[in-house]
């Protein structure tokens with residue numbers, strides 16, 4: 390299982406979380422990545438943890454003020470990027486262009502969708518992975534894997550029906566090792582989570598719990 394910790398714009402210490410994630414990844418052998426704010430990518434990458442951008446813009450180099458250039462994210466040390474997170478939704482044409490931009494820059498891509506229909510649509514754009522995250526469960530205490538298991542199984546089937554090579558992740562409300570195992574049993578190959586680590590008193594302890602059953 391791949392564990393991607395999305396720090397969103399939470400007021401946590403990204404370096405402390407990155408160092409904890411790097412240590413837990415090394416100790417457990419589980420693949421763990423951290424996705425900080427764009428301005429913190431290079432500092433997070435310097436800790437040695439696998440680092441992802443939260444978004445890349447659909448544009449190339451040029452007159453695009455305020456954009457998050459995929460090449461700049463890669464040069465700062467990101468190796469992957471989320472695209473179309475529920476909190477940063479894009480039009481389908483822009484998702485397509487952002488996937489292309491990320492691929493040009495050599496970034497791994499994970500495109501998010503709210504439900505299995507959206508997962509099928511974005512899987513057709515050829516990302517490396519897709520992630521289903523029901524918005525109503527994001528940031529809450531109920532894990533998607535137990536509160537809405539059908540959405541995970543249906544997303545896995547939807548992506549498989551379009552392109553079997555696209556991995557399927559899930560996220561929303563995941564905070565424990567049991568949640569991770571439940572997601573794995575539903576067919577997810579990775580999880581996205583945020584508040585369970587970014588808001589934890591002890592992020593390392595939270596991460597150790599997340600990988601405990603793997």
Ligand SMILES: O=C(CO)COP(=O)(O)O
Nearest residue numbers: 527528561562582583584
């Ligand atoms: O949006 C998410 C990860 O990208 C999920 O957030 P929570 O883990 O806080 O529910």
